[in-house]
Each structure stands twice: as structure tokens, then as C-alpha cells.
Amino acid sequence: AQKVTQTQTSISVMEKTTVTMDCVYETRDSSYFLFWYKQTASGEIVFLIRQDSYKKENATEGHYSLNFQKPKSSIGLIITATQIEDSAVYFCAMREGTNTEGADRLTFGKGTQLIIQP
């Protein structure tokens, strides 16, 4: 069964710095997709970035990038030049690529609250 773990409950950093949020996953599938989502204080959830397991290059999207360490089953989210509006809860999620059971499901971690201080 697939599993996603975010061990950091809360992180607080100063504005304009770089922050990394950790996520480790478990899967027996050889192909899988990893996602990061952001939930703002209003409750809105938005997609940020995706990493395909077969790609060696780390995905980047604006000031978001990923640190994909496949041997460690780890997918860290890096936010550079943080802004106050980056304060939110960040969720890591995974979908298996070839396992037919529950193929359409995303498995979410419990989230990391990021606080950006001025």
C-alpha cells in the first residue's frame, strides 16, 4: 500500500529566505507521480508542482522546485525568496503509475504548516 509521510508539523522562517519541506513516500510501484499542493488560510487548495518518477531532473515551477531523491524515496519542496503570502499548509501527495488497484487515487501526507515572518 502506498504511504506518504510529512514529519515536519510546522516550520517558521524569515521572509526572503529559502525553505525546504520534507516528504517521504512508500510504494512498490516502479512508476509513480508526486505532487505538492498548498492550502491557504481561506481553505483553498491549489496545485503547485509535480515530479514524475521516471524523470531524473528535478521539477521547477516559478519559485518552487523539488529535490527528488529516488533512492531515499524522498521528494522535498524548496521555496526560494519566500514571501508572506507563502504562509500556508503544504501537502505532499502520490499516485502510483501502474498499480491498477486504486489507480485514480491520490494519497496525501498530513501537511506541513509554513509560517513566513516579516
Next chain:
Amino acid sequence: GGIITQTPKFLIGQEGQKLTLKCQQNFNHDTMYWYRQDSGKGLRLIYYSITENDLQKGDLSEGYDASREKKSSFSLTVTSAQKNEMAVFLCASSLGGRRDTQYFGPGTRLLVL
């Protein structure tokens, strides 16, 4: 672009009451989902549907029913509301491909008195 609409935004119910939440999407997505989020917690999958009239159980389906009436809409029913229950129910949709992202609605906030 598209949008997901959830109604109502807030729902206050009584213990034992049957409550229905509705979700509409205009992305023309095949797959739709219902999640429950308790305060400060992650998302737990209740039901999902990969096409019209299809229904798949998630991890938290007990105590809930769902209905995919048409491609654009997905309803969730709390069969018997539990006293002091408080949670946010989130609807999402996606094209259905394995790399496709899910898009989320704004949520329905439930409080049971």
C-alpha cells in the same frame, strides 16, 4: 480554465439528520472526488467516481453515500450526522490520467449541533 462549485458553503445540522452536499465542475473532467478534512489534519478520501454513474469507496466511506448523477456533478450524503461533528468536505476533479492534477473546490463546512 474551469471552476468547481460546492453548495452549501456552510451546513449546520442536527444529530441523526441526513445531510447532502453538492459539487459541480465545468472542467469536463472524468474523475471526481470527495474528501473530508478535520481541523489541522490531512485529507481523507470518502468516495470517488471515474465516470458518470460510477462509484468507488475511499478510506472513509462508512456513514456516507455518494451519487454521480452526471459527468459534471457529484453529491455526497452524510447518512446520519454525529453530534458535535465538525469538518470541511472538499470536492475535487481531474481528467483521470495518472499524472493529472486534481483541482479542488472551496469546501463545505459542516457543524452538527
